[in-house]
Amino acid sequence: MHCVFLAIYLCLAVTTCSATGLSGPYLFWGHHSVINLQPRALVEASEEDLTNLFQDTKAIVIFVRNTTGRIDGKAYPRFQQVVKSNAWAYLPQHFLAAEPFNYNANIEVINLSGNAEEEDESIVSGYNDALTIYGEGEVLGILASREDDTHYISKRDAKEREERTEEERGATTTSQTPTAEEEDKTFIYVALGDKAVLYVTSAPVINITGRLNDTKLVSHNKDVTFDDQKGKGYGRLNIIFSVETQKLFLRFNFTLSRGYWYMKAVEVEYNDYKAVLPVVGTIYSIPSAPLGFSYRCSSRSLQFGNNSDSLVINDFQVQPWLNGVPHFGDVYDCVGFTTAPIWAGILVTLFLVGILSLGLIALMDIKTPNRFESSRSKQLSLFIQELEMFILITYGIANPFVLLTLAIEFFLIHLLFILIVMYVYILLLY
Numbered sequence: 462m463h464c465v466f467l468a469i470y471l472c473l474a475v476t477t478c479s480a481t482g483l484s485g486p487y488l489f490w491g492h493h494s495v496i497n498l499q500p501r502a503l504v505e506a507s508e509e510d511l512t513n514l515f516q517d518t519k520a521i522v523i524f525v526r527n528t529t530g531r532i533d534g535k536a537y538p539r540f541q542q543v544v545k546s547n548a549w550a551y552l553p554q555h556f557l558a559a560e561p562f563n564y565n566a567n568i569e570v571i572n573l574s575g576n577a578e579e580e581d582e583s584i585v586s587g588y589n590d591a592l593t594i595y596g597e598g599e600v601l602g603i604l605a606s607r608e609d610d611t612h613y614i615s616k617r618d619a620k621e622r623e624e625r626t627e628e629e630r631g632a633t634t635t636s637q638t639p640t641a642e643e644e645d646k647t648f649i650y651v652a653l654g655d656k657a658v659l660y661v662t663s664a665p666v667i668n669i670t671g672r673l674n675d676t677k678l679v680s681h682n683k684d685v686t687f688d689d690q691k692g693k694g695y696g697r698l699n700i701i702f703s704v705e706t707q708k709l710f711l712r713f714n715f716t717l718s719r720g721y722w723y724m725k726a727v728e729v730e731y732n733d734y735k736a737v738l739p740v741v742g743t744i745y746s747i748p749s750a751p752l753g754f755s756y757r758c759s760s761r762s763l764q765f766g767n768n769s770d771s772l773v774i775n776d777f778q779v780q781p782w783l784n785g786v787p788h789f790g791d792v793y794d795c796v797g798f799t800t801a802p803i804w805a806g807i808l809v810t811l812f813l814v815g816i817l818s819l820g821l822i823a824l825m826d827i828k829t830p831n832r833f834e835s836s837r838s839k840q841l842s843l844f845i846q847e848l849e850m851f852i853l854i855t856y857g858i859a860n861p862f863v864l865l866t867l868a869i870e871f872f873l874i875h876l877l878f879i880l881i882v883m884y885v886y887i888l889l890l891y
Contacts, residue, residue, distance in 0.1 A: 483523065483525065483556075483557070483560075483603075483605040483606070483607075484555055484556060484605065484606050484607065485552060485553060485554045485555045485556065485557075485605065485606065486551065486552060486553045486554070486606070486662075487551070487552040487554070487557065487603060487604065487605050488532075488544070488549065488550075488551055488552075488602075488603070488604040489514075489549060489550045489551075489552070489601065489602070489603055490543070490544045490547045490548065490549035490550075490601075490602045491547050491548070491549075491588070491598070491600050491601050491602045492514065492517070492518050492548065492598065492599070492600070492601045493548050493598060494513065494514045494517055494518075494548075495514065495548050495549060495550040495601070496548050496550065497510055497514070498510055498511075498514070498550040498552060507558060508558035508559045511557055511558055511559040511561075512559045512564055514601065515559065515561045515563075515564035515565045515601070516564050516565065518565060518599065518600070518601040519567060519595045519596070519599040519600065520565070520567040520568070520569070520591050520594070520595045520599065520600050520601070521561050521565050521567065521568045521569070521600070521601045521602075521603060522568075522569050522571065522587055522588055522591045522600060522601070522602050522603070523561070523568065523569070523570045523571070523603045523605060524571050524573055524583070524584050524587065524602070524603070524604050524605070525570060525571070525572050525573060525605055525606065525607050526573050526580075526604070526605070526606050526607065527573070527574070527606070527607055528606060532604070533577075536577040536578075536581070537577060537580070537581040537584070538581070539581050539582070539584075539585045540581050540584045540585055543584075543585055543588060543602075547602075551662070553648075553662055561601075561603070567595070569587070569591065571583060571584075571587045584602075584604070588600065588602050648660070648661045648662065648663065648664055648665075650681065650685045650698070650700050651685060652685050652686055652687035652698060652699075653684065653685065653686055653687070654687075654785060655783050655784075655785045655786060655787050656687040656689055656781075656782065656783055656784070656785070657687040657696065657698045657715075657780065657781040657782065657783060658779070658780055658783060658789070659698060659700075659713065659774075659777065659778075659779045660777065660778045660779070660789075661774050661775060661776060661777045661778075662775070662776040662777075663775050663776065664677040664678055664679045665677070665678045665711075665772060665773065665774045666678070666772070666773045666774075667709070667729070667770075667771070667772045667773075668770060668771045668772075669729070669731060669734060669770050670769040670770060672731060672732075672734060673704065673731070676704060678702040678704065678709065678711075679702075680702065680703045681700055681701060681702045681703070682700075682701040682702075682703070684701070685698070685699065685700050685701075686698075686699045687699070687781065688712075689782070691717065691782060694716060694717045694718070695714065695715060695716050695717065696714075696715045696717075696781050696782065697712045697713065697714055697715070697728075698712065698713040698715070698781065699711070699712050700712075700713075704731070707731065707732060708731075709729070709730070709731045710728070710729070710730040710731070711727055711728070711729060711772070712727065712728040712730075713727050713779075714726045714727065714728065714737075715781040715782075717752070720751055720752055721749055721750065721751055721752065722749060722750060722751075722752055722781055722782065723747055723748070723749045724740070724747065724748040724749070724756075724779060724781075725739060725740055725747055726738060726739040726740065726765065727765045727772055729770070729772065736767065736770060738765035738766050738767060738770060738771065738772055739765065739766075739767075740763065740764070740765055741764040741765065741766050741771070742764070746763070748763065748779055748795075749793075750780070750793035751793070752782060753782075753790050753791075754780070754790045754791050754792070754793050755778055755779065755780035755789040755790050755791070755792050755793070756778065756779055756780065756792070756793050756794070756795075757777075757778040757792045757793070757794045757795075758776075758777060758778075758794060758795035759776045759777075759794075760795060761795065762774065762775045762776075763775075763777060778792070805880065805883060805884040805887050806884060808880055809877070809880045809881060809884055812873060812876060812877050812880060813877070815873065816870075816873055816874075816877065819870070
């Protein structure tokens with residue numbers, strides 16, 4: 462009987478693995494080693510990195526979706542919170558170089574179905590159940606999509622292209638036309654010689670009045686170049702797109718200043734249209750980083766434009782002057798250090814310090830007596846003291862400066878109470 466049950470279990474396991482083909486894009490979270498995959502977004506995650514990750518993890522929970530579209534965090538709030546509280550990596554590639562089923566025995570596959578709320582509940586509950594069994598930081602969560610026939614064709618074509626010899630590539634005189642799958646998912650623009658790269662997870666959108674209206678730039682020529690004028694303090698990443706059988710040229714301008722590079726504008730050329738579109742926003746909206754570092758921004762879009770025309774890129778990472786290194790350098794991001802809770806805490810601290818300073822000044826203003834009264838003048842002294850006290854109280858009530866001081870103190874106390882309430886509210890909100 463035990464052998465029969467074991468055979469049935471193995472059959473089910475093999476059926477599950479074979480029936481659950483996984484395709485990208487992928488979202489990894491939960492295990493600290495997933496951060497090793499993120500800086501390699503320029504190239505697909507290597508087989509060695511994935512193998513080590515799958516072997517170091519005690520358990521893997523795979524959530525399979527019926528679509529390849531990106532998940533909106535607003536529709537999946539609980540799942541978004543789980544990802545934010547863990548190390549995570551987003552891989553836009555179609556396939557993994559190593560399958561998790563070959564390197565880990567504790568794998569659970571959960572097929573997602575239903576609306577966004579039900580899927581959100583399924584992901585969070587399934588992942589938390591695994592954490593209860595294996596412990597915090599020991600469970601790797603993977604969000605993937607179901608593999609279909611078109612993915613097999615794309616995968617086969619990709620292998621055939623990789624097996625081409627350098628001689629065959631040199632003999633090709635025309636640019637390769639991207640497949641439908643590549644046009645839909647691949648938005649990595651690497652300059653020849655690995656001199657510069659721009660990586661986005663969705664197609665750039667351009668708007669030229671009277672010519673192009675919110676057009677997605679999907680298909681591009683593979684011969685991306687970088688005009689390296691480092692000695693003169695500038696460089697240009699040149700990308701050629703195909704739009705309505707016409708060519709559209711984008712030249713992203715980079716400048717060098719005191720060891721930092723800046724991407725301040727893009728040149729656009731389409732038929733007889735030529736324009737330079739600067740970055741829209743403040744100085745803090747301009748992508749910049751030290752030389753040798755990359756810039757990453759996923760929290761907001763970057764817009765180039767003037768009064769009528771615009772170019773928008775979302776969730777991007779960029780780095781010029783790679784000097785032949787086939788991966789991004791360390792990342793500078795667009796997330797600011799100061800947040801609403803930090804500002805609230807700073808304001809509350811300043812008002813507390815102000816009130817404490819007033820109290821210290823008042824204590825320092827107290828004067829100790831410098832002489833002692835004799836028994837003969839005791840009665841006269843008491844009368845004089847009572848008279849002085851009466852005059853002081855009467856004068857103090859009528860003194861405008863004293864009234865102003867009391868009003869300021871009452872105002873600061875009320876303002877401090879309001880700030881404390883706001884601070885607690887902001888902490889609960891964030």
